[in-house]
Amino acid sequence: xxxxxxxxxxxxxxxxxxxRALDGYSDVAExxxxxxxxxxxxxxxxxxxxxxxxxxxxxxxVTMVLPTEPGQFNEPLYIELLAALGKRLARxxxxxxxxxAPPGTEELKTYRRxxxxxxxxGLIVVRTRRDDARIRWLLEQDFPFVTMGRTDVPGAFxxxxxxxxxxxxxxxxxxxxxxxxxxxxxxxxxAFTFAGLRRDGYRAxxxxxxxPPIECEAAADEEGGCEAALDLLARPDRPTALLCATDRIAYxxxxxxxxxxxxxxxxVSVVGHDNLPASAFTxxxxxxxxxxIAETGELLAEMLLARIAGTDPxxxxxxxxxxxxxxxxxxxxxx
Amino acid sequence: xxxxxxxxxxxxxxxxxxxRALDGYSDVAExxxxxxxxxxxxxxxxxxxxxxxxxxxxxxxVTMVLPTEPGQFNEPLYIELLAALGKRLARxxxxxxxxxAPPGTEELKTYRRxxxxxxxxGLIVVRTRRDDARIRWLLEQDFPFVTMGRTDVPGAFxxxxxxxxxxxxxxxxxxxxxxxxxxxxxxxxxAFTFAGLRRDGYRAxxxxxxxPPIECEAAADEEGGCEAALDLLARPDRPTALLCATDRIAYxxxxxxxxxxxxxxxxVSVVGHDNLPASAFTxxxxxxxxxxIAETGELLAEMLLARIAGTDPxxxxxxxxxxxxxxxxxxxxxx
DNA sequence: GGGACTCTCCAAAACGTTTTGGAAGATGTC
DNA sequence: GACATCTTCCAAAACGTTTTGGAGAGTCCC
Numbered sequence: 186x187x188x189x190x191x192x193x194x195x196x197x198x199x200x201x202x203x204x205r206a207l208d209g210y211s212d213v214a215e216x217x218x219x220x221x222x223x224x225x226x227x228x229x230x231x232x233x234x235x236x237x238x239x240x241x242x243x244x245x246x247v248t249m250v251l252p253t254e255p256g257q258f259n260e261p262l263y264i265e266l267l268a269a270l271g272k273r274l275a276r277x278x279x280x281x282x283x284x285x286a287p288p289g290t291e292e293l294k295t296y297r298r299x300x301x302x303x304x305x306x307g308l309i310v311v312r313t314r315r316d317d318a319r320i321r322w323l324l325e326q327d328f329p330f331v332t333m334g335r336t337d338v339p340g341a342f343x344x345x346x347x348x349x350x351x352x353x354x355x356x357x358x359x360x361x362x363x364x365x366x367x368x369x370x371x372x373x374x375x376a377f378t379f380a381g382l383r384r385d386g387y388r389a390x391x392x393x394x395x396x397p398p399i400e401c402e403a404a405a406d407e408e409g410g411c412e413a414a415l416d417l418l419a420r421p422d423r424p425t426a427l428l429c430a431t432d433r434i435a436y437x438x439x440x441x442x443x444x445x446x447x448x449x450x451x452x453v454s455v456v457g458h459d460n461l462p463a464s465a466f467t468x469x470x471x472x473x474x475x476x477x478i479a480e481t482g483e484l485l486a487e488m489l490l491a492r493i494a495g496t497d498p499x500x501x502x503x504x505x506x507x508x509x510x511x512x513x514x515x516x517x518x519x520x
Numbered sequence: 521x522x523x524x525x526x527x528x529x530x531x532x533x534x535x536x537x538x539x540r541a542l543d544g545y546s547d548v549a550e551x552x553x554x555x556x557x558x559x560x561x562x563x564x565x566x567x568x569x570x571x572x573x574x575x576x577x578x579x580x581x582v583t584m585v586l587p588t589e590p591g592q593f594n595e596p597l598y599i600e601l602l603a604a605l606g607k608r609l610a611r612x613x614x615x616x617x618x619x620x621a622p623p624g625t626e627e628l629k630t631y632r633r634x635x636x637x638x639x640x641x642g643l644i645v646v647r648t649r650r651d652d653a654r655i656r657w658l659l660e661q662d663f664p665f666v667t668m669g670r671t672d673v674p675g676a677f678x679x680x681x682x683x684x685x686x687x688x689x690x691x692x693x694x695x696x697x698x699x700x701x702x703x704x705x706x707x708x709x710x711a712f713t714f715a716g717l718r719r720d721g722y723r724a725x726x727x728x729x730x731x732p733p734i735e736c737e738a739a740a741d742e743e744g745g746c747e748a749a750l751d752l753l754a755r756p757d758r759p760t761a762l763l764c765a766t767d768r769i770a771y772x773x774x775x776x777x778x779x780x781x782x783x784x785x786x787x788v789s790v791v792g793h794d795n796l797p798a799s800a801f802t803x804x805x806x807x808x809x810x811x812x813i814a815e816t817g818e819l820l821a822e823m824l825l826a827r828i829a830g831t832d833p834x835x836x837x838x839x840x841x842x843x844x845x846x847x848x849x850x851x852x853x854x855x
Numbered sequence: 856g857g858g859a860c861t862c863t864c865c866a867a868a869a870c871g872t873t874t875t876g877g878a879a880g881a882t883g884t885c
Numbered sequence: 886g887a888c889a890t891c892t893t894c895c896a897a898a899a900c901g902t903t904t905t906g907g908a909g910a911g912t913c914c915c
Binding site: 188189190200201204205208232233235236237238239240241 | 870871873874
């Protein structure tokens with residue numbers, strides 16, 4: 186491909202001038218600039234990314250490490266998040282790179298490689314935990330990153346998170362408002378921050394109504410949800426509503442209820458969280474809630490760009506309201 | 521971070537020797553090599569990616585352009601594909617970068633930027649069309665790429681594809697074997713290669729049984745499937761089985777059947793293709809088939825690496841058998 | 856003891872860009 | 886005409902790596 190040198194020699198100018206003309210510096214005559222621009226256009230000139238990166242010391246890319254449990258399904262949410270992130274980052278000339286790593290030490294090694302090898306300008310950390318080794322390490326390195334979800338790790342960094350506590354409080358209140366009294370929570374593993382927040386919201390609503398909480402914790406997938414729901418629904422005081430920490434847990438709960446011959450929503454109401462694409466097509470369609478994901482991705486991208494540019498992380502933190510999606514898996518309890 | 525120069529001066533060696541010691545060249549004494557390696561380890565040395573890329577002229581990255589229709593759901597399949605690709609590419613020191621682009625001219629512009637700016641060493645093209653402008657252009661540029669899915673564009677390039685024709689032939693035969701006679705196909709838009717292949721398989725099976733095909737074409741999502749199924753199921757000679765080009769079409773078909781008060785599978789059997797995560801949790805669980813996606817991603821990655829290394833594309837083409845997943849949405853027709 | 860090898864090592868060039876620190880010429884001021 | 890000030894341009898350095906084309910020292914063989 187054409188380089189600056191080619192352009193310079195064909196125009197009878199120096200490399201410096203060509204470079205500065207294209208970059209919009211004021212110390213090049215307007216007539217020269219237009220000549221240069223025309224020549225660059227004609228030659229199809231594109232600056233060599235590696236050269237510019239080497240010189241400028243920045244990579245113009247941002248990375249998301251995708252947690253991939255072997256054999257487990259991966260959240261479809263991430264695709265939409267990636268699309269939104271990529272679109273916003275492109276506007277600022279950044280590329281989005283993706284690395285897959287199984288959670289644990291392997292994941293940490295991936296972060297080290299990225300940060301120490303200066304392979305990226307910033308990171309997007311997802312699936313945050315209350316005690317998150319990735320975040321601790323990144324804070325230590327003072328490396329720019331943004332998280333989707335909060336954590337208990339002390340320190341200032343940008344994040345976007347849904348207001349899970351408020352959402353689950355309101356979701357529970359809605360069920361109580363329908364007349365339910367025995368509302369159970371199927372929580373996600375408490376190592377994840379979001380699990381605790383949602384549980385707290387649920388507890389607050391139950392406490393405010395003077396009702397005892399009915400809780401259990403499940404693996405955050407269909408299998409876990411199914412097991413937990415089978416257990417809950419077999420209790421003597423069978424819950425009439427199941428509030429599930431995630432949609433995938435709710436899918437499992439739907440299956441468990443059907444397996445027990447229960448009608449949904451007549452015998453038991455089910456509520457999820459995430460509004461996965463499939464949730465509109467379960468039977469019955471799942472009542473759920475969502476953090477608008479395209480918006481979240483855009484916000485994450487903007488925060489990361491700002492953080493890279495040096496903005497104080499304290500102003501780059503946003504807890505977003507969760508939107509309710511009413512469908513057919515909830516109703517007043519029978520009788 | 522530590523650079524080669526730092527290491528060299530602290531060891532009293534030249535940059536050349538340090539570089540060659542780390543790269544495993546034979547012209548450095550074993551004792552020197554171990555000294556260098558120890559020092560590199562201690563200093564946490566990582567080669568600067570931009571510098572090495574500039575020098576070697578390759579980017580050590582591979583890119584997938586993610587087609588993102590605005591407002592439309594994105595196939596959850598891609599997440600698993602990305603995970604598999606990333607894992608395999610990492611083994612060869614390649615990074616996987618992801619760019620989101622809406623299909624059409626915007627997408628082509630993205631490809632131009634990538635290829636002309638030498639921003640990537642190879643591309644993974646998905647969602648192939650029978651006449652695919654991206655593939656035509658890439659072939660013209662003689663740029664390394666691999667596709668998931670075939671196309672009618674002439675020319676040699678690596679691809680992986682499921683044997684959709686054989687799969688749909690067999691799927692149809694299975695339904696016929698259950699006693700169905702009026703098996704209908706809900707196809708995907710014929711611009712996509714896979715749609716034609718699956719349709720051909722279906723037609724072959726029906727022809728072999730001496731039965732007239734019942735076909736329609738739907739948008740490849742739940743909405744399209746629902747509309748098409750509503751139309752088919754309202755016909756006087758109502759089909760007793762719906763063979764759907766994709767799982768998402770099948771979800772729509774399930775919904776349509778329920779809306780018409782039909783029982784699945786007693787009144788109508790439904791079959792999909794893709795085995796999306798949600799398909800095990802529809803009601804009833806969907807009979808479908810799949811191209812094992814982790815395996816496919818790994819194969820795609822290997823082919824692309826081989827193509828970049830100069831292997832003849834003719835030997836890098838694979839049509840994989842499709843695996844059947846029998847669930848509860850199929851049964852013999854009533855009566 | 857001289858030539859041919861082998862074993863280690865290294866100086867310097869190259870990749871293509873951005874940026875520094877002027878320089879040459881034109882213009883304005885007194 | 887001397888001096889300062891703009892305007893426009895450029896040579897050279899720098900980023901950190903890989904690779905080329907040797908050089909020097911030791912060993913072996915005759």
